[in-house]
Amino acid sequence: MLANKRILLIIGGGIAAYKALDLIRELRRAGAEVTPVLTRAAEEFVTPLSVSALAAAKVYRDLFDLTDEAEMGHIELSRSADLIVVAPATADLMAKMAHGLANDLASTLLLATDTPVLIAPSMNVRMWTHPATQRNLATLQQDGIRVVGPDEGEMACGEFGPGRLAEPVAIVAAVQEAFAHGPLAGRHVIVTSGPTNEPIDPVRYIANRSSGAQGTAIAEALAQLGAEVSFVTGPATAPMPKGVNVIPVETAVQMLEAVQKALPADAAVFAAAVADWRVANSSDSKIKKDGSGAFPTLSFAENPDILATVSQMKSGRPALVVGFAAETDDVLAHASAKLARKGCDWILANDVRPETGIMGGAENAVTLITKDGAEGWPRMPKQDVATRLAQAIADNLPPVPAD
Ligand code: CTP
Secondary structure (H helix, E strand, O other), X not given: OOOXXXXXXXXXXXXXXXXXXXXXXXXXXXXOEEEEEEOOOHHHOOOHHHHHHHHOOOOEEOOXXXXXXXXXXXXXXXXXXXXXXXXXXXXXXXXXXXXXXXXXXXHHHHHOOOOOEEEEEOOOHXXXXXXXXXXXXXXXXXXXXXXXXXXXXXXXXXXXXXXXXXXXXXXXXXXXXXXXXXXXXXXXXXXXXXXXXXXXXXXXXXXXXXXOHHHHHHHHHHHHOXXXXXXXXXXXXXXXXXXXXXXXXXXXXXXXXXXXXXXXOOEEEEOOEOOOEEEOOOOOOOOOOOOOOOOOOXXXXXXXXXXXXXXXXXXXXXXXXXXXXXXXXXXXXXXXXXXXXXXXXXXXEEEOOHHHOOOOOOEEOEEEEEOOEEEEOOOXXXXXXXXXXXXXXXXXXXXXXXX
């Protein structure tokens, strides 16, 4: 259920910290990758070694100088996670989060990110019911932070009431819930992205100018609407999207294979700039100058058309297949012809003449062509095109058939 989800687990220093060990086990059992962070106080309750062994990952500890530049990578950690879970979230950690303090590793990570956060509070009942903690809780909820628990029951200190850490299975359910909202929850979407590299010999290849930026943005926008995304990408320069299953490939042939392996899917978006041809006489060893002054001659073979192959599947075809049409002349006419020829449902046509700055740039101007007509979208950042496309997919996917 949590396959490919990267969770940064911040373990606070409370008596319930030992339950974080169980939580790590449950999260991993659900398929998540867990990167643990221990506060200084947490180390009084659990050892870095046991946490690291259960997570099968390095533990980040609160034992370094925050001004050390080599440690800045730690801040990057919280940005590359799909979700940050704080368990147990002590009264102290909640207070720091509510007030934006950043005076140790955990609080710095929490302040330096816009990754969604889920907290599982645990503390003495009087600390929990104290107006200061309740005020902090309200602030955190207003900030969009999700909260699971605390449970009510007998506490380690002998008192009874709310304050016990939620059970690990309940925390895992809350983690799943954090990912499973949105109109595309339960839907699988394949996205292709980036260029493909077609080898000439082991050191040389033919590529194109696609950065993969539009594909990355589309994959992230779909994941944000709750979709499970298989992101099949050629060697792109754009950053990889968060919260998706990244499947790296090099060539068009590999891309087709990876797409076929990722099927079935509810929808597929083909944003890759696939090379139309591969080198038919590519060499297994480096081509050398032989001193004769003769140039090597490359011959080409046509690559499979991935979009057309999937669009024309007789059975198991995704309900919505979306292609892009990168054109330099007669954009709409060529794109409409492509829609009909390839058999996809939608084409997003874009003008990739160098003067538009679209290929490799931050913005895109597309026209959505469907069987019913064309709709021009204003020029906007690639992220906004992605958000609009993801929403259009969510609005147009046929409902999941009832069992
Ligand atoms: N595409 C694909 N496999 C290919 C070629 C293209 O899946 N071998 C997909 C692209 O991802 C895009 C759409 O087809 O969604 C159109 O790509 P484009 O490069 O615009 O068109 P081509 O099919 O290559 O046609 P042409 O080169 O004649 O413009």
